[in-house]
Amino acid sequence: MKVWLLLLVLAVVTVGGTTALAQEATQVEPWTCPEDVLNMENKTLNFLNWATYIAENTVPDFEAACGVKVTADFYGSNEELLARMRAGNPGFDLIVPTGYTVAEMIAEGLLEPLDKTHIPNMANISPDLLDTAFDPGNVYSLPYQWGTVGIGYNVKSVAAVLGEDVEITSWNQLFDYPVARVGWLDDQRVMLGIGLLMLGYDPNSVNPDEIREATDYLVEKGRNNVLRIAVDDGQELLARGEVDMVIEYSGDIFQVALACEDDPNCGMEYAYVLPDEGANMWIDNMAIPVGAQNKRLAEAFIDYVLHPQVGADISNYIAYASPNQVSIDDGLIDDYLLESPIIYPTGDVFDRLFVTQAFAEMPEVQQYYNDAWDELKIFVAR
Known part of the structure; x- marks a missing residue:
């Protein structure tokens, strides 16, 4: 097993079984x-x-x-x-x-x-x-x-900040990261869904008070450590060393890890985790x-x-x-x-995933999310 893949597997709760057993490829x-x-x-x-x-x-x-x-x-x-x-x-x-x-x-x-x-x-x-x-x-x-949305991180950089023996298993470790080297994903429903999840609410809540509370939660958490909301390039921020941790798509972090493995001058280790509290599937x-x-x-x-x-x-x-x-x-x-x-x-990992639901027939609810996300993006940009 490749070194970076081993790190990725160790970064999550161990689960049994796979989608299908590996087998010799069939000619098609x-x-x-x-x-x-x-x-x-x-x-x-x-x-x-x-x-x-x-x-x-x-x-x-x-x-x-x-x-x-x-x-x-x-x-x-x-x-x-x-x-x-x-x-x-x-x-x-x-x-x-x-x-x-x-x-x-x-x-x-x-x-x-x-x-x-x-x-x-x-x-x-x-x-x-x-x-x-x-x-x-x-x-x-x-x-x-x-795929999923979880936490991608630079193993060495995070260890230097949190300690060598710290294992990343929770969204709290990203939201409470003590230095301003965190990236968020530019996806209003995913980010607000995570905020709702952390407050014990349905990540697809239609309650404006709960959406407001999740917005305040993310503003408070991001006040001191969010460097940037990444427009589908959080993996590049990670690879360039601009951030230590990022909320990103699973495959994007795998791509960075593969590129690093193929580059003898990289010298980094990257991991991806689906936090214990749950994560988004899309x-x-x-x-x-x-x-x-x-x-x-x-x-x-x-x-x-x-x-x-x-x-x-x-x-x-x-x-x-x-x-x-x-x-x-x-x-x-x-x-x-x-x-x-x-x-x-x-x-158990699959059971903790949530799928973002559409509010196509509830435009007023979608507007709650639009307004909340606009507020959050303004906050991060200042």
Whole structure:
């Protein structure tokens, strides 16, 4: 087992079992571009995605298979994605919103229904990740990746501050960190959900008094130690040594750890923990925004991503959990990911995860969260 992975595993409560036992990989037939898409030569798929969230070969292989081009742009938060789409789709054909954002976009008429006859590989998706509350029947979206939000940290830096024998197991250790070298994630629902959780409330509370209390709690906790609210780049702050601890996505911390392991001059150790109090679980989804000029091409790309080998290549490269059950069953997911209770949490750890619920039909509640988050961001920026 790799050294950094051992640190990651030791940083969480030990759980038994994994999603699937490691096995020898099965050879699968490569994905074939549909004939009607082959006739779209010289078309361009405009893809709006999170940064560092796709394998190096994914786009070039699709371009080669179909004779088309793919352009990519990036966003750093669901709130940014929503703002861009609400202003009018400037030409994107495919986006990757998180579950609760899918629900908001459906309610606002911002997504196109999928033609599932063009996406036969959706049969490869784990049934546990289909027909969710945010998109019943998967009319508008299909899973891309899933994962968690926890604490990523520099082992040596934290040990220098808290002591060599201190094990990070709680959100309190981040919120009470004695130096201003902490990063928060730029996600209003995740951050306020953690605040609510720490106060003993439902992380999806609709009670304005509880949301107010969680806001005050986070303001008080962040007053002295938050350096920055990170727009999907907390892992980079960690890698550059600007922060010791950061609230971040699981795979982003794995990426930093992998890069460090491959760099003989790194000299750092990174760990990721799902705190004892609980943490957030999310599903990111492929969806087609209203106004897309190349809907058929986008559906072909979705089907391509859901191919067992293509999906495995993405998960193996970016270190997130795959929704593709065939990729797992056929042994295409790297063993060190599949066997990690951080990437594929099970047992008591999984039971402590909360999923952010959408408030698409309760705009007044969403406004409570918007106002609270605006207040928190102003506080941190000053």
